[in-house]
Amino acid sequence: MFKEKGQFTYPYPRPSVTTDCVIFGYDGKDLKVLLVERGIEPFKGMWALPGGFLQMDETAIQGAKRELLEETGLKDAYIEQFHTFSAVNRDPRGRVITIAHLALVKISEVKGGDDAARAGWFNLDKVPQLAFDHDMILREAEKALREKIHFEPVGFELLPEVFTMPQLQNLYESILGVRFDRRNFSSKMLHLGILEATGDRPAGTSSRIPILYRFNKDRYDIFKSKGFRLEF
Amino acid sequence: MFKEKGQFTYPYPRPSVTTDCVIFGYDGKDLKVLLVERGIEPFKGMWALPGGFLQMDETAIQGAKRELLEETGLKDAYIEQFHTFSAVNRDPRGRVITIAHLALVKISEVKGGDDAARAGWFNLDKVPQLAFDHDMILREAEKALREKIHFEPVGFELLPEVFTMPQLQNLYESILGVRFDRRNFSSKMLHLGILEATGDRPAGTSSRIPILYRFNKDRYDIFKSKGFRLEF
DNA sequence: TCAAAAGTGTTCGCTATACACCCATGG
DNA sequence: CCATGGGTGTATAGCGAACACTTTTGA
Numbered sequence: 001m002f003k004e005k006g007q008f009t010y011p012y013p014r015p016s017v018t019t020d021c022v023i024f025g026y027d028g029k030d031l032k033v034l035l036v037e038r039g040i041e042p043f044k045g046m047w048a049l050p051g052g053f054l055q056m057d058e059t060a061i062q063g064a065k066r067e068l069l070e071e072t073g074l075k076d077a078y079i080e081q082f083h084t085f086s087a088v089n090r091d092p093r094g095r096v097i098t099i100a101h102l103a104l105v106k107i108s109e110v111k112g113g114d115d116a117a118r119a120g121w122f123n124l125d126k127v128p129q130l131a132f133d134h135d136m137i138l139r140e141a142e143k144a145l146r147e148k149i150h151f152e153p154v155g156f157e158l159l160p161e162v163f164t165m166p167q168l169q170n171l172y173e174s175i176l177g178v179r180f181d182r183r184n185f186s187s188k189m190l191h192l193g194i195l196e197a198t199g200d201r202p203a204g205t206s207s208r209i210p211i212l213y214r215f216n217k218d219r220y221d222i223f224k225s226k227g228f229r230l231e232f
Numbered sequence: 233m234f235k236e237k238g239q240f241t242y243p244y245p246r247p248s249v250t251t252d253c254v255i256f257g258y259d260g261k262d263l264k265v266l267l268v269e270r271g272i273e274p275f276k277g278m279w280a281l282p283g284g285f286l287q288m289d290e291t292a293i294q295g296a297k298r299e300l301l302e303e304t305g306l307k308d309a310y311i312e313q314f315h316t317f318s319a320v321n322r323d324p325r326g327r328v329i330t331i332a333h334l335a336l337v338k339i340s341e342v343k344g345g346d347d348a349a350r351a352g353w354f355n356l357d358k359v360p361q362l363a364f365d366h367d368m369i370l371r372e373a374e375k376a377l378r379e380k381i382h383f384e385p386v387g388f389e390l391l392p393e394v395f396t397m398p399q400l401q402n403l404y405e406s407i408l409g410v411r412f413d414r415r416n417f418s419s420k421m422l423h424l425g426i427l428e429a430t431g432d433r434p435a436g437t438s439s440r441i442p443i444l445y446r447f448n449k450d451r452y453d454i455f456k457s458k459g460f461r462l463e464f
Numbered sequence: 465t466c467a468a469a470a471g472t473g474t475t476c477g478c479t480a481t482a483c484a485c486c487c488a489t490g491g
Numbered sequence: 492c493c494a495t496g497g498g499t500g501t502a503t504a505g506c507g508a509a510c511a512c513t514t515t516t517g518a
Contacts, residue, residue: 006241006242006243007241007242007243007244008241008242008243008244008245008246009238009239009240009241009242010238010239010240010241010242010246010248011238011239011240012239012240012248012285013240013288014240014242014246014247014248014249015246015249015286015288016242016244016246017246017247017249017329053244054247054318054329056245056247056320056327057320058320059318059319059320060316060318060329061318081315081316083313084292084313084316084331086286086291086292086293086331087291088288088289088290088291095288097249097286097292097331099316099318099329164470165470165471166469166470181508181509181510182470182471183471183472183473183509183510184507184508184509186470186471186472187472187473188506188507208468208469208470208471208514208515208516208517209469209470209515209516210469210470210471211470211471396497397497397498398496398497413481413482413483414497414498415482415483415498415499415500416480416481416482418498418499419499419500420479420480423479440487440488440489440490440495440496440497440498441488441489441497442496442497442498443497443498
């Protein structure tokens with residue numbers, strides 16, 4: 001490496017800017033977060049959120065999507081910025097601010113990342129100590145997700161195309177940390193009119209075989225444009 | 233100015249980072265935003281949001297508070313980060329990302345800024361075209377404020393220490409763009425138990441002289457810690 | 465055959481909403 | 492004296508919360 005140091009000069013000092021991604025997934029039972037093991041210093045060998053330096057020709061969301069693609073192979077997952085972290089000493093390499101993003105993916109669609117780095121899904125209550133201030137970023141992301149799901153149907157981003165009512169309920173309970181009554185949850189969801197049964201209801205009227213549903217985004221958009229607010 | 237150019241050198245290019253402040257105030261009738269007239273290029277002479285470059289030894293919120301102090305003389309107003317804007321060409325000087333903040337101030341406590349720059353309060357429907365992408369930032373700030381006030385009693389940050397019920401209602405209506413029934417608004421607010429009458433209810437039982445209230449933050453914190461959610 | 469999982473409907477209480485009248489003041 | 496602004500209470504409807512029973516399958 002003979003790349004010259006000091007190629008880029010400015011009249012005033014500038015911080016580095018990175019994007020980080022908190023990628024949530026749901027395995028049918030627990031809410032999980034995708035972490036990568038750092039291959040280089042600082043914090044080599046520790047687990048961290050996927051992230052990297054912002055390129056000069058990309059926006060923050062583009063940078064975050066690039067990270068997401070590298071780690072999961074996914075191009076079109078739900079992703080949004082939720083907070084920018086700027087503590088002066090959050091990175092031992094110097095002044096680095098990070099624009100943190102929240103991504104929701106269908107875990108079954110995730111392929112192993114391009115990166116050689118080891119990556120893994122962690123239960124939220126089994127996350128090891130993380131590099132940098134990523135513990136705090138993760139906690140803030142959980143909070144942002146909880147607030148988000150109260151009013152927007154983002155839960156469906158975490159589920160397969162078709163899913164059962166108990167799965168959906170379990171997901172909501174995992175994220176919000178509360179328990180709902182089965183009957184109330186079900187009827188509330190169904191009365192919203194944003195779910196459609198797949199119709200595949202074979203043989204026997206009912207039993208232990210749950211009904212499969214699909215989220216209908218068109219109906220949700222209509223619902224929302226009428227001024228109704230989803231609330232859970 | 234003989235300050236050398238190129239004093240600060242890095243192996244990779246870095247964006248500049250600024251903080252901007254959307255400062256809202258309420259004059260008893262309309263919701264207003266504080267703008268400053270730019271004294272230098274680019275966009276010299278245009279109105280813009282107060283803001284400036286992030287210093288290397290301050291966090292984003294500290295930078296935003298510094299801007300707020302410079303423009304209003306206020307140290308302790310409500311302020312929070314709401315979004316980071318990173319479009320590649322948002323600033324003609326080069327790559328500049330800005331961490332945008334939302335501040336709520338009591339307009340009566342605002343002193344003219346230190347800066348020589350002209351500053352002024354604008355009705356939200358009479359804002360001129362702004363410099364950079366500040367039109368968009370302002371629109372996003374309005375949205376963030378609306379979403380915030382739905383569930384947090386931030387409205388009180390905009391009102392004087394004591395205020396009347398009609399004032400409070402008018403503020404909510406201004407921000408949310410809806411009309412409430414006087415009786416319902418009043419009883420909902422009072423039943424929340426987060427307001428206290430100042431007790432200064434002179435002479436005649438009642439009349440055109442409105443009752444003065446004060447926001448009781450302690451009661452609100454108790455209310456919230458019990459898991460209740462404010463909603464408007 | 466028994467436990468576990470899934471489906472379904474009713475009642476009750478609270479809260480949001482709609483709505484009308486009285487009083488005092490200032491013009 | 493009348494228009495305006497402010498205070499207060501009641502009736503209804505809809506929604507959230509609590510709750511029990513039946514069916515089927517797998518152990």
